[in-house]
Amino acid sequence: MKRYYSVLLLTAVIVIIQVLTLITGKAYLLTQLTMSAYYIVVAVGLCMVMGYAGQISLGQAGFFAIGGYTTAFLTTIDFSGKAETVLYRMLDTLGLLITKETLYGDTIIHMTPWISLLAAVLIAAVTAYALGIPILKLKGHYLAMATMGFGIIIYRIVLGSRIFGEADGISNVPSFPVFPGISVSGDFTSRISNYYIAWLLVILGMLLLINLINSRVGRALRSLHGSEEASDAMGVDTSRYKVIVFVIGAVFAAVAGFFMTHYNGGIGPSEAGVAKSVRYVAIVAVGGMANLWGSLIMGLVLNFLSLRGVFGHFDDAVFGIILVFMMMFMPDGFIHTDVIHDIKEMLRPLFMRKKKLKKKQEVSND
Amino acid sequence: MSVEQVLQYIFAGITVGSIYAFVAIGYNIIYNATGIINFAQGEFVMLGGMIAYTFSGLMPLLPAVVLAVLITSAVGSVIESVFIRRMRKTSVLGMIVVTIGISILLREAALYIWDEQIRALRFFTGSEISSVNIFGARISPQVLWILGITTIIVAGLFLFFKFTLTGQAMRACSENLRAAKLCGIRTDSMVNLSFMLSAGIGALGGCVVSPLTQTHYAMGTDLAIKGFIVAILGGLGNAIAAVAAGLLLGLIESFSISILPMAYKDVISIIILLIILVVKPSGIFGSRQASSMKDY
Numbered sequence A: 001m002k003r004y005y006s007v008l009l010l011t012a013v014i015v016i017i018q019v020l021t022l023i024t025g026k027a028y029l030l031t032q033l034t035m036s037a038y039y040i041v042v043a044v045g046l047c048m049v050m051g052y053a054g055q056i057s058l059g060q061a062g063f064f065a066i067g068g069y070t071t072a073f074l075t076t077i078d079f080s081g082k083a084e085t086v087l088y089r090m091l092d093t094l095g096l097l098i099t100k101e102t103l104y105g106d107t108i109i110h111m112t113p114w115i116s117l118l119a120a121v122l123i124a125a126v127t128a129y130a131l132g133i134p135i136l137k138l139k140g141h142y143l144a145m146a147t148m149g150f151g152i153i154i155y156r157i158v159l160g161s162r163i164f165g166e167a168d169g170i171s172n173v174p175s176f177p178v179f180p181g182i183s184v185s186g187d188f189t190s191r192i193s194n195y196y197i198a199w200l201l202v203i204l205g206m207l208l209l210i211n212l213i214n215s216r217v218g219r220a221l222r223s224l225h226g227s228e229e230a231s232d233a234m235g236v237d238t239s240r241y242k243v244i245v246f247v248i249g250a251v252f253a254a255v256a257g258f259f260m261t262h263y264n265g266g267i268g269p270s271e272a273g274v275a276k277s278v279r280y281v282a283i284v285a286v287g288g289m290a291n292l293w294g295s296l297i298m299g300l301v302l303n304f305l306s307l308r309g310v311f312g313h314f315d316d317a318v319f320g321i322i323l324v325f326m327m328m329f330m331p332d333g334f335i336h337t338d339v340i341h342d343i344k345e346m347l348r349p350l351f352m353r354k355k356k357l358k359k360k361q362e363v364s365n366d
Numbered sequence B: 001m002s003v004e005q006v007l008q009y010i011f012a013g014i015t016v017g018s019i020y021a022f023v024a025i026g027y028n029i030i031y032n033a034t035g036i037i038n039f040a041q042g043e044f045v046m047l048g049g050m051i052a053y054t055f056s057g058l059m060p061l062l063p064a065v066v067l068a069v070l071i072t073s074a075v076g077s078v079i080e081s082v083f084i085r086r087m088r089k090t091s092v093l094g095m096i097v098v099t100i101g102i103s104i105l106l107r108e109a110a111l112y113i114w115d116e117q118i119r120a121l122r123f124f125t126g127s128e129i130s131s132v133n134i135f136g137a138r139i140s141p142q143v144l145w146i147l148g149i150t151t152i153i154v155a156g157l158f159l160f161f162k163f164t165l166t167g168q169a170m171r172a173c174s175e176n177l178r179a180a181k182l183c184g185i186r187t188d189s190m191v192n193l194s195f196m197l198s199a200g201i202g203a204l205g206g207c208v209v210s211p212l213t214q215t216h217y218a219m220g221t222d223l224a225i226k227g228f229i230v231a232i233l234g235g236l237g238n239a240i241a242a243v244a245a246g247l248l249l250g251l252i253e254s255f256s257i258s259i260l261p262m263a264y265k266d267v268i269s270i271i272i273l274l275i276i277l278v279v280k281p282s283g284i285f286g287s288r289q290a291s292s293m294k295d296y
Helices: A002-023 A029-052 A060-075 A086-094 A113-135 A140-160 A188-213 A216-226 A228-233 A238-264 A274-287 A292-307 A312-329 A339-365 B003-034 B041-056 B061-087 B092-113 B141-163 B165-175 B177-182 B187-213 B220-234 B239-257 B262-279 B288-293
Strands: A097-101 A107-111 A176-179 A182-184 B132-134 B137-139
Touching (some): A029 A060, A029 A274, A060 A107, A086 A097, A113 A140, A113 A176, A113 B262, A188 A292, B003 B137, B003 B239, B061 B092, B061 B187, B092 B220, B141 B187, B141 B239, B220 B239, B220 B262
Antiparallel strands (some): A176 A182
């Protein structure tokens, strides 16, 4: 039960933040907080891959784009003139079609996003599995470049294909009715419910990962990160665990991409860019690599500030400085379990001097 | 496809391939001395082109190019002594993250010093409309410049590493850093020199191709991945094989345009990278025996 205290604390903080924004009349901040939450889902997934399994992935934005573009493509297909097709009749009898009216009074019939959620997760998982089996045999620079290569392939495909809208991306993505009456959309009036949906997703993700870390898989991963040879020798099926974690990270990114696309009502190729992948790596690095809560907190802080435009023109430069600074001076991350210990260590010379002086005085007194 | 057309594609491929080779040679020099892949290698090419462009407005072309090479070498040296030297003891993961961070910083710095406009250095001889006729294919004289300078660089590097004491010392560092140190080689300055050398070569490459391919502050990332593909294709650490691999990739890309849409050009080369990494990570010119000793 103890391991869930921090999740309860997170839930409390989420509610407090929402109430605070309501009281201070700054409800507009919820928009950025919601978007940050979706990016956090990617970051904690990557945290498992990088921190716990020790495998770098510079292609996480590619999986995010797979999730986003899958749903954007599927849910913007208009069935209104295609009542005779087999697919239409099949979806109609299963009750998986949604009819809505546009601003101009036209009716659009599209499939429910639940299908595209399933598709997004499946495509991301299969891609990650097929990609992971060969490339996770690589190490270090080779793995970094291979994953980055995957990211660039996805970016080039969405940028160069007409069905994905080329440089414009896909817009007019319909809202996603999660529960009856509550849906994921950029609608002004549903800002609060969207905020809670996003953070509910974060909490679910965290619960899943916390349980995973404290399971047999988690222990295997930690041994893998410590020394691949040693854990291999202990009978841990290292290559299988690496692929499992890679797939989990990919699915997290794809789900985040799916929700973000419905929230924004569209997706563009910049979401698939290498810069985004590097950004996720920066967040995990600042969070302290093998630290889910660190990734969560830094993901919230950095994404929120970036989305609010605090860094202005220096947005990318800030993330570059963070990467270099963290690796040079704090390779264990900004937030880690031993922060208090570290501060003590830093302050120790100050106390030491006093103690030594006292001792010297004692000696001289004798 | 007529003979002229094929020739035209070949020359286009060689031009692009040469710039990849420049980046790959830079990777190899640093990799040999330190075992690091410097993700900021593409940025050196960009810096070379940008600095030379700025100076070419004030002076003739040759001193502008020389200045650009010298300044970029200095940048490489500073990067090594400020960042890389302190990082020696960290993991590979840390090294990757740092060099990516440096590449972002160089790119952003270039964006603020210059702007997001695309620039091109003026042609070394003639202008953009002058052309040389070779077996019916019409190519820019700049292509000949690129080929000439690539040849000189490769020959120069070969002689440098083979016959000069400094070059031999650098090779010793790549064999075994500690043993080299025990032999009295200043390993720190050798590593520093390797950064200067690869930055300088990258900058020179950036200058010679700038009239044809243009220079843009964000060109580094694409070059970094292409250069890496070439370095892997040739076998990491082998500078001469890198040139052959560079030309090969350039030709593949150039001919792929005639079959597939332009937008998928990068997809082809990255798929080649993934295949090579999985099938034969020692590169097409690398020996299987030597690769079994290495950790990929």
